[in-house]
Amino acid sequence: MIKVAILHSTLRKEEKLISGAARGRGIPIRLIDIRQTILAPGSPALECDVALERSVSTVKGFYAAAAFEARGIPVVNPSATARICGDKFLTSLRLQEAGVPVPRFLMVFDREQARAAVETLGGFPVVVKPPQGSWGRLLARINDQDALDAVLEHKQVLGTPPQKAFYIQEYMEKPGYDIRAFMAGDEVLCAIARESDHWITNTALGGRARDYPVDGELEEICHRTSHALGGGLLAVDLFAAGDGLLVNEVNHTMEFRNSEEPTGVSISNAILDHCLRAARGEVL
Amino acid sequence: MALEIRENPPSGICPVCEARVPAPSDIEESEILHCPDCETMLVVDSVSAGRIELSEAPELEEDWGE
Numbered sequence: 001m002i003k004v005a006i007l008h009s010t011l012r013k014e015e016k017l018i019s020g021a022a023r024g025r026g027i028p029i030r031l032i033d034i035r036q037t038i039l040a041p042g043s044p045a046l047e048c049d050v051a052l053e054r055s056v057s058t059v060k061g062f063y064a065a066a067a068f069e070a071r072g073i074p075v076v077n078p079s080a081t082a083r084i085c086g087d088k089f090l091t092s093l094r095l096q097e098a099g100v101p102v103p104r105f106l107m108v109f110d111r112e113q114a115r116a117a118v119e120t121l122g123g124f125p126v127v128v129k130p131p132q133g134s135w136g137r138l139l140a141r142i143n144d145q146d147a148l149d150a151v152l153e154h155k156q157v158l159g160t161p162p163q164k165a166f167y168i169q170e171y172m173e174k175p176g177y178d179i180r181a182f183m184a185g186d187e188v189l190c191a192i193a194r195e196s197d198h199w200i201t202n203t204a205l206g207g208r209a210r211d212y213p214v215d216g217e218l219e220e221i222c223h224r225t226s227h228a229l230g231g232g233l234l235a236v237d238l239f240a241a242g243d244g245l246l247v248n249e250v251n252h253t254m255e256f257r258n259s260e261e262p263t264g265v266s267i268s269n270a271i272l273d274h275c276l277r278a279a280r281g282e283v284l
Numbered sequence: 285m286a287l288e289i290r291e292n293p294p295s296g297i298c299p300v301c302e303a304r305v306p307a308p309s310d311i312e313e314s315e316i317l318h319c320p321d322c323e324t325m326l327v328v329d330s331v332s333a334g335r336i337e338l339s340e341a342p343e344l345e346e347d348w349g350e
Contacts, residue, residue, distance in 0.1 A: 010327065010342070011314040020310070033314050058347040134349015160346060235350065251350040 002279045003028045004272070005048035005073075007064045009035050009055045013257040014268075018052070021268040027276075034060055039067035050279035051075045052271065054253055058086045058132065061253060074278045076271075077232035077252045084229055085252035089131045089167050091229070092249075098228035100221065101246045103239065104170040107131070111152045114166055118148065125171040128152070132162050134251070136202035141171060169248075172239045177201060178248065179212055179238040181222050182256060182267055184274040185231050185283055188214050188222050190263035209258045221245050231283060233274055296336035300324045307336050316341050 004027055008015050015031070022029040030048060034055055039046075051068045053075055055061030065079040077085075084090045092105045104121050108114050118126055128140045128151055142148045155163045177193040178201045191214050194207040201207040212218075218238075225236050225247050235254030239246045256267040277283050294307045303321035307328070311317075315328045317338065325341040 008314065010316060011312055016310070016312065016315070019312075031312065031314075056348050057345065058349065060347075130346075132347060137349075162346075253350050255350045 001026075001028055002049045002276055003030065003047075004275050004279070005030045005032050005046075005051045005068075007032050007034050007051055007053045007055055007061065007068070009033065009057050009060055012054075012056060012255070014255055015054050017257065017260070017268040018054070018271055021266065022272055025269075025272065027272060034064040037064075039064060041067075041070055046071055046073070048073060050275050052275050053077060053082070056253075058082070058134070058253075062086065074281075076275050076278050076283075077234075078230065081230045081232050081234075082252050085234070085250045087131050088129055088133075088249055089165070092169075094228050095225060095247055095250075098224060100224045100228055101244060103172050103246050103248065106168055108166050108168065109164065111149060111156070114148060114152055114168065115145065117168055118142075121168065121170045124148075127169045127171050128155075129167045129169060130163050131165050131167045135204040136200040138163075139200055141199055171199075172241060172246065172248075174199070174201070175240060177240075179218070179240060179245070180209075180259070181212075181214070181218060181236045181238065182254060182259065182265075182270075183222055183226050183232075183234045183236060184270045185277070186223060186226065187270075188219050189267060189270050190214065190259070190265040191218060192259050192262060203258045204255075209262050211262045211264075217245060221247065225250060233271055292334060294331060294334045294336050296326075296328075296338040298322060298324060298326060299339055305336075305338060311336060 053061050053065045062082045065075045068075045089107050092102050095102050106117050108117050125141050125143045130138050140151045177195040181191040182189040191212040192209040193212040194201040196207040222236050235251040237248045296305050298305050298319040301322040313328050317326045326338040327341040329337040
C-alpha cells in the first residue's frame with residue numbers, strides 16, 4: 001500500500017480535507033509537521049512513498065521538499081516547481097518564455113527606475129506586488145506618481161530584502177471577477193470565478209467563488225502553463241481581458257476549501273490520485 | 285431501554301483568558317482554533333483522551349500562503 005506523507009505546518013482546512021479523504025479510502029497517511037522535524041539526510045523519520053508538500057510557509061515547505069527529494073522520495077509539488085511558483089517574477093518570466101499570455105510586467109530596484117518603468121507599461125495605474133507573497137497581501141494599485149513614490153519609499157525603508165525588489169505589473173481592468181483553474185497534471189479539474197467589488201479578488205479577502213465553465217480556451221492556456229512550470233498540482237489564476245485570457249500567477253500549494261462545493265469536484269481526492277500516480281512514477 | 289453513551293467533545297483551556305475552548309471531534313495537532321471568549325487565535329499542541337493542549341498561534345508571517 002502506498003504510504004503518503006503530508007508535510008505541513010499550521011494545519012488548514014485543506015490538509016484536513018485531504019487527510020479525511022485519504023482515511024476514507026484506506027490510504028495510509030502520515031501527517032508530518034515539518035516544524036517539528038529534523039530534515040537530516042538519511043533520517044528514518046522521513047520514510048514514505050510520496051510526500052505531499054502542504055506547508056503554509058513557502059520557505060519551510062521548499063526546504064522540506066528538497067530534503068525529501070534528496071532521499072529519492074517523489075514530492076508533490078517538487079522543489080523546482082515551488083521555487084518558480086513561489087516567486088511572481090520568476091513565474092512571469094517562465095510563462096512569457098513559454099509563450100503563455102501574461103500581463104505586462106517588469107522588475108526594478110530603484111524608485112527612479114520605477115518612474116521610467118511605469119511609462120513602458122503604458123502609464124498609470126499599475127500594480128506593485130511583493131515578488132513573494134500570497135493571499136492578496138501587500139498589493140498596491142498605484143494611480144499616480146505621488147502614490148508610487150510613497151509606496152516604494154515605504155518598501156525601501158521598512159521592507160525586508162524581498163520587498164525591495166519592485167515587481168510591477170500593468171493593471172488589468174476585470175469584469176468583476178477573475179478566474180482560478182485547478183490542475184492535477186494535465187487535467188483541468190475545475191475552475192471558479194472569484195467575484196468581488198474590490199480589485200483584489202482573493203477569497204482570503206472576501207472574494208466569492210462560483211463555478212466557472214472550463215472551455216477550450218481555458219484548457220489550452222492551462223495546459224501551456226502547466227507544461228511551462230513542470231506540471232503537478234497547480235492553481236492557475238487568470239484575468240479575462242478583452243482579447244482573451246492572461247495568466248496572473250500560479251499557486252503550488254493551492255487552497256480550495258471554498259471551491260469543492262460550487263464546482264462539485266472533489267479536489268481533495270484528485271490531489272490524492274495525483275500523489276498515488278507520483279508514487280508509481282507515472283508523473284514527471 | 286438502551287443506555288446511550290455520549291462522549292464529551294474534546295476541549296482545552298485558553299492560555300490567555302482560561303476560558304474553556306471546545307473543539308470538533310476530529311481535531312488534530314497543529315490546527316487553529318479561536319477562543320470563544322477572548323478571540324485569541326490558538327494552536328493545538330496535543331490531543332489526548334478528549335483533552336487538547338493549546339498555545340497562542342504563531343503570527344502570520346511574510347511567506348505564508350498558497
